[in-house]
Amino acid sequence: DVVMTQSPLSLPVTLGQPASISCRSSQSLVHSDGNTYLSWFQQRPGQSPRRLIYKVSNRDSGVPDRFSGSESGTDFTLKISRVEAEDVGVYYCMQGTHWPRTFGQGTKVEIK
Amino acid sequence: EVQLVETGGGLIQPGGSLRLSCAASGFTVSSDYMSWVRQAPGKGLEWISVVYSGGSTYHVDSVKGRFTISRDTSKNMLYLQMNSLRAEDTAVYYCAKGGMDVWGKGTTVTVSS
Secondary structure: OOOEEEEOOEEEEOOOOOEEEEEEEOOOOEOOOOOEOEEEEEEOOOOOOEEEEEOOOEEOOOOOOOEEEEEEOOEEEEEEOOOOHHHOEEEEEEEOOOOOOEEOOOEEEEEO | OOEEEEEOOEEEOOOOOEEEEEEEEOOOHHHOOEEEEEEOOOOOEEEEEEEOOOOOEEEOOOOOOOEEEEEEOOOOEEEEEEOOOOHHHOEEEEEEEOOOOEEOOOEEEEEOO
């Protein structure tokens, strides 16, 4: 199975400041169709996960543009340009290229 | 509006069986692949099962032989039949559409004597 490793696991941030979460995959996520299926999910306290980003850098409908995704080989990054109070929660990366689908351990974002 | 609603969770003894249901609206369950994902208390997300649009299925090793995913296109429903339940199956179970762009609110399964 593909192992997804996130860092950091805990991220205290100041309101209005940027934040960055890393995710590394144990193998290439480039699908045979040429796409890279790496998604990011946000799970606010007490809520279901919500997909923010798909195929590395595409924002889902309704996701604020302060969220962005990027890649460098098997390293992927989720960036929040200016953290707001509603961004508190746990963020997960997930690879959608190989079966079984696998998630990172999660990164807990909290306000300092 | 595309929506998923899970039901069927509850308290069950070890070794027991339970069937979870997921009612879909706003799309047809056969139009895309459908997954079950679970989250143990205080833990992360674990994908466990998928049914492809063509009907074939796949389960993660930890549930293979015990859990069975299925769908009923006439009712637009997704199911997860869970047998030989263990304490480590205790979790919130979510159904999710396709590339997981839509999730339900989840249903809680507690396996305990």
